[in-house]
Structure formats: structure tokens, C-alpha cells
Amino acid sequence: xxxxxxxxxxPTVIRLFLDIAMHRKGPQDVPAERGVFVFALGAYLLAGxxxxxxxxxxxxxxxxxxxxxxxxxxxxxxxxxxxxxRAARLGQTLAALFGTGALLSAAxxxxxxxxxxxxxxxxTMPETIPPAAALSSIALFGLLLASLLVTGHILRHALxxxxxGGVMAATAYFALSTFVFRxxxxxx
Numbered sequence: 717x718x719x720x721x722x723x724x725x726x727p728t729v730i731r732l733f734l735d736i737a738m739h740r741k742g743p744q745d746v747p748a749e750r751g752v753f754v755f756a757l758g759a760y761l762l763a764g765x766x767x768x769x770x771x772x773x774x775x776x777x778x779x780x781x782x783x784x785x786x787x788x789x790x791x792x793x794x795x796x797x798x799x800x801x802r803a804a805r806l807g808q809t810l811a812a813l814f815g816t817g818a819l820l821s822a823a824x825x826x827x828x829x830x831x832x833x834x835x836x837x838x839x840t841m842p843e844t845i846p847p848a849a850a851l852s853s854i855a856l857f858g859l860l861l862a863s864l865l866v867t868g869h870i871l872r873h874a875l876x877x878x879x880x881g882g883v884m885a886a887t888a889y890f891a892l893s894t895f896v897f898r899x900x901x902x903x904x
Contacts, residue, residue, distance in 0.1 A: 729755055733815030737866050742873035743805065743812035753811045760814035761786075763821035770832030777901065784900060788893055789813060793874075796885065800875050809874040816866050824859050827852040864890060 729752055735741040746752060764785065765778050772778045793810055797803045831852040835845075845853075864886045872882030 729815070730819075733812070733819055736812050736870065737816045737819055737862075739866075739869050743808045743870050744873055746808040746811045746815070748808055753807055753814075756811045756815035756818065759818035760821070763818040763825070766825055767821045767828050770829055770836065781897070781901060784897065785893070788896060789889075792889055792892070796871070796875060802875060805874050809870060812870045812874075813867065816870065817863070820859055820863050820866065824856060827855045827859070831856070860890075 732741065732745065733756070736743070736745070746756075761782055764782055768778045768781055772781070790810065793813070794803070794806055797806050797809065831849055834849040834852070864883060867886035867889070868879060868883030870882070871877065871885045872879050875882065875885070877885070
């Protein structure tokens with residue numbers, strides 16, 4: 717008999733990342749295999765590119781943002797894990813972050829594209845926001861919160877911290893990432 721949390725037909729690796737996102741598993745459950753890491757990284761980059769594309773000024777900006785994102789996430793994770801004596805967990809932690817990040821980015825795609833379609837090319841915010849843009853913004857905010865909770869869940873397991881500590885670290889990373897991205901890619 718299949719339990720409610722089991723997903724018939726999903727490839728094992730996608731099911732694993734879905735279980736991590738749902739807090740049923742952690743980064744320690746990710747096989748320390750190169751193929752899993754490469755799959756997660758590839759999915760993360762593809763979903764990230766698709767989410768960035770509607771608002772980017774071109775291919776160069778998309779690639780620049782993806783590279784900067786990778787550098788930040790690897791550097792911060794490596795530093796945190798090294799400082800806590802858990803550097804051996806880097807591959808599994810990054811694979812968990814990339815895999816769940818790909819799922820969350822894929823979930824965000826319809827809202828990102830709808831928001832870009834309804835507000836694209838607008839130099840200043842209109843006095844009234846179209847309902848589709850408002851609903852997309854609310855959905856994206858919800859996915860941002862989910863992302864912080866999922867990242868916190870992964871970090872708590874990787875660092876052996878409390879859930880609150882993991883979420884605080886995820887929130888601090890989000891703030892740092894936002895600052896760096898706004899500095900390197902200013903919003904016009």
C-alpha cells in the first residue's frame with residue numbers, strides 16, 4: 717500500500733528532493749554520488765535561467781547572475797561547514813540545496829512569467845496593480861518563505877543546529893545574497 721507522501725511515477729532523485737523540501741528527509745539522505753550532484757546542479761541552473769530570463773537584459777546577464785549565485789552559495793556553505801567542522805558534508809548539502817532550489821524555482825516559473833507579462837516594460841509602478849500581478853506577487857512571496865524554511869531545514873541538518881538556527885542562517889544568506897546581487901546587478 718502506498719503512503720500519502722509517496723509519489724508514484726516520479727524518478728527517485730526528484731522524489732528525494734521533494735521529500736527534503738517537505739522536511740521528511742535531509743541532506744544526509746542525498747547519495748554522495750557525482751551523478752546526483754550533477755543532476756541537481758543542472759536542474760538548478762536550468763530552472764534558475766528560466767526564472768531569470770523574463771526580467772534579464774540578455775543572456776550575458778542571466779549567465780552572470782547564475783555564476784554569482786553559484787559562487788555565493790558554494791562559498792557560504794563551504795565556510796559554514798568548515799567553521800563547524802563538517803566540511804565533508806559539502807557535496808550532499810549543495811546537492812540538497814540545488815535539488816530543492818530547482819523544485820522551488822520550477823514552482824515559481826508560472827508566477828514569474830505572468831508577473832513579467834503583466835508588468836513587463838513598466839518604468840514605474842502603476843497606480844493600480846493588475847490582479848494577475850498581485851496574485852503572482854503573493855505566490856512568489858509564499859515561495860520565498862518556503863525557500864527560507866527549506867534552506868533552514870537543510871542547514872540545520874548539515875550544521876547540526878536547531879531548526880530556528882538553520883532558518884536564521886538561511887535568512888542571513890538571503891539578505892547577503894540580495895545585497896550582493898543589488899550591488900552587482902543594480903535595478904534600474
